[in-house]
Amino acid sequence: xxxxxxxxTIRNFRESLHGELIIPGDEGYDRGRRxxxxxxxxxxxxxxxxxxxxxxIKSVDFAHTHGLLTAVRSGGHxxxxxxxxxxxxxxxxxxxxxxxxxxxSRIARAQAGLTWGEFDRxxxxxxxxxxxxxxxxxxxxxxxxxxxxxxLMRKFGVTCDNLLSAEIITAGGQRxxxxxxxxxxxxxxxRGGGGNFGIVTEFQYRLHQVGPVLAGTVYYPAAKxxxxxxxxxxxxxAVPDELTTMFVYxxxxxxxxxxxxxxxxxxxxxxxxxxGPLEAGEKILxxxxxxxxxxxxxxxxxxxxxxxSMLDSGAPPGLQNYWKSSYLKGLSDEAIxxxxxxxxxxxxxxxxxxxxxxxxxxxRVSEDDMAxxxxxxxxxxxxVTKWEDPRESEKHIQWTRxxxxxxxxxxxxxxxxxxxxxEGEDRVKAAYGPAKYGRLVTLKNRYDPTNFFQLNQxxxxxxxxxx
Ligand SMILES: Cc1cc2nc3c(=O)[nH]c(=O)nc-3n(C[C@H](O)[C@H](O)[C@H](O)COP(=O)(O)OP(=O)(O)OC[C@H]3O[C@@H](n4cnc5c(N)ncnc54)[C@H](O)[C@@H]3O)c2cc1C
Numbered sequence: 001x002x003x004x005x006x007x008x009t010i011r012n013f014r015e016s017l018h019g020e021l022i023i024p025g026d027e028g029y030d031r032g033r034r035x036x037x038x039x040x041x042x043x044x045x046x047x048x049x050x051x052x053x054x055x056x057i058k059s060v061d062f063a064h065t066h067g068l069l070t071a072v073r074s075g076g077h078x079x080x081x082x083x084x085x086x087x088x089x090x091x092x093x094x095x096x097x098x099x100x101x102x103x104x105s106r107i108a109r110a111q112a113g114l115t116w117g118e119f120d121r122x123x124x125x126x127x128x129x130x131x132x133x134x135x136x137x138x139x140x141x142x143x144x145x146x147x148x149x150x151x152l153m154r155k156f157g158v159t160c161d162n163l164l165s166a167e168i169i170t171a172g173g174q175r176x177x178x179x180x181x182x183x184x185x186x187x188x189x190x191r192g193g194g195g196n197f198g199i200v201t202e203f204q205y206r207l208h209q210v211g212p213v214l215a216g217t218v219y220y221p222a223a224k225x226x227x228x229x230x231x232x233x234x235x236x237x238a239v240p241d242e243l244t245t246m247f248v249y250x251x252x253x254x255x256x257x258x259x260x261x262x263x264x265x266x267x268x269x270x271x272x273x274x275x276g277p278l279e280a281g282e283k284i285l286x287x288x289x290x291x292x293x294x295x296x297x298x299x300x301x302x303x304x305x306x307x308x309s310m311l312d313s314g315a316p317p318g319l320q321n322y323w324k325s326s327y328l329k330g331l332s333d334e335a336i337x338x339x340x341x342x343x344x345x346x347x348x349x350x351x352x353x354x355x356x357x358x359x360x361x362x363x364r365v366s367e368d369d370m371a372x373x374x375x376x377x378x379x380x381x382x383x384v385t386k387w388e389d390p391r392e393s394e395k396h397i398q399w400t401r402x403x404x405x406x407x408x409x410x411x412x413x414x415x416x417x418x419x420x421x422x423e424g425e426d427r428v429k430a431a432y433g434p435a436k437y438g439r440l441v442t443l444k445n446r447y448d449p450t451n452f453f454q455l456n457q458x459x460x461x462x463x464x465x466x467x
Pocket of ligand 1: 035036072073074075076077078079081082083084093112132133134135137138139140141142143144145146147148149150194195196198199200201315418419455456457
């Protein structure tokens with residue numbers, strides 16, 4: 001937005017904050033306007049690094065008063081780039097990192113600026129954890145508000161299944177609690193509906209006992225992708241909820257030992273996390289570790305926090321990133337053929353194809369309980385396309401689009417909202433299905449009728465031209 005603010009107005013706002021205000025020309029501006037996806041290159045008029053809840057309320061008020069386009073940022077990992085804007089204000093919560101763990105009641109109160117690495121380190125001090133993201137630098141906020149899939153989901157549900165309450169600043173600058181007993185409609189909406197209804201300053205999570213896990217990666221020759229996928233389909237159909245797995249086709253392997261063997265060549269892999277009695281885990285994982293035989297078996301007992309950063313090196317910030325995702329009904333032979341064919345035609349050495357197995361506790365929560373959707377899906381497919389040189393964009397984007405289109409016959413028609421790029425209104429609707437989308441619009445009308453929070457996978461309030 002083209003609002004030009006007087007220097008005095010900015011100075012007064014800056015002085016009123018306990019945190020920091022950065023504007024163009026300030027040291028740290030260029031770093032501050034960057035997000036994880038290097039494709040996103042925006043220039044906000046200001047970045048308000050909030051120090052506390054008061055700062056968040058003041059920032060919302062300031063944005064209202066001056067008609068500023070508003071982006072909300074916590075971990076900055078959103079691939080669509082919704083947490084930064086051109087010309088408006090970024091309300092940044094990344095410095096709000098307080099966490100209190102009550103080991104006796106197994107509850108964590110966590111401020112929105114924490115990453116999963118920080119959250120896990122704090123809860124694992126007490127041998128506790130909840131389902132979180134699989135890369136430790138991802139923010140707890142965006143991930144929780146969209147659902148949250150990760151290594152513990154088949155045992156304990158998705159992240160928002162473990163959300164007990166959220167402290168929210170609404171578009172009107174009001175402070176509210178959403179929980180099973182307070183503002184239940186809002187609680188329904190924030191568990192999957194993203195940042196549409198307000199800024200969450202603090203989450204309260206249910207924790208679980210999580211000891212060392214039997215986890216890691218089994219690598220197989222890429223030439224056997226079809227065989228491996230058929231084995232994987234049969235194998236996951238009978239595994240207990242303690243085991244969460246993910247098939248990955250990697251254009252190049254990140255494992256140092258494999259690098260010598262396979263330098264610059266693709267590899268198929270299955271990442272695993274068994275969060276249960278370790279002896280039982282060894283037996284359950286045996287068929288997977290024997291199959292093939294694998295090129296390398298890098299599964300071992302490890303602390304949960306180690307597993308939680310195991311994939312960090314494959315997700316560095318700053319690369320060009322274009323993702324396409326969909327929920328799959330299952331893995332038919334036809335789906336496997338398409339998956340393998342497109343994987344083999346992968347266009348960038350940095351790209352990966354992810355297939356995360358759901359079911360288990362994810363499926364046991366009723367579809368109506370919250371905005372998070374498609375609990376009947378078997379897997380999430382995520383085509384994670386990455387490259388360095390922006391001049392190559394067309395080729396990589398085209399491969400990703402063609403791949404996703406070819407997989408449509410095998411999709412539930414739904415998509416996981418946290419893996420969406422900037423894909424338009426129909427895809428946002430597809431993330432919830434028509435009935436839930438309608439309920440979300442009702443909520444949006446109630447809590448944000450002017451669409452103040454519009455930089456997200458946007459639920460458009462009725463009357464804004466969406467219908
Ligand atoms: C490397 C990588 C790994 C990932 N792994 C997983 C995974 O394992 N599981 C999974 O489920 N997802 C995963 N994701 C997707 C992730 O859930 C989303 O990118 C999510 O938006 C990240 O949250 P964030 O706080 O880091 O992002 P941000 O970019 O800071 O925020 C994303 C959006 O969330 C909203 N938002 C952020 N903070 C707040 C707040 N405090 N209050 C209200 N709204 C807010 C805003 O609309 C914002 O645009 C991954 C993403 C990346 C890049």
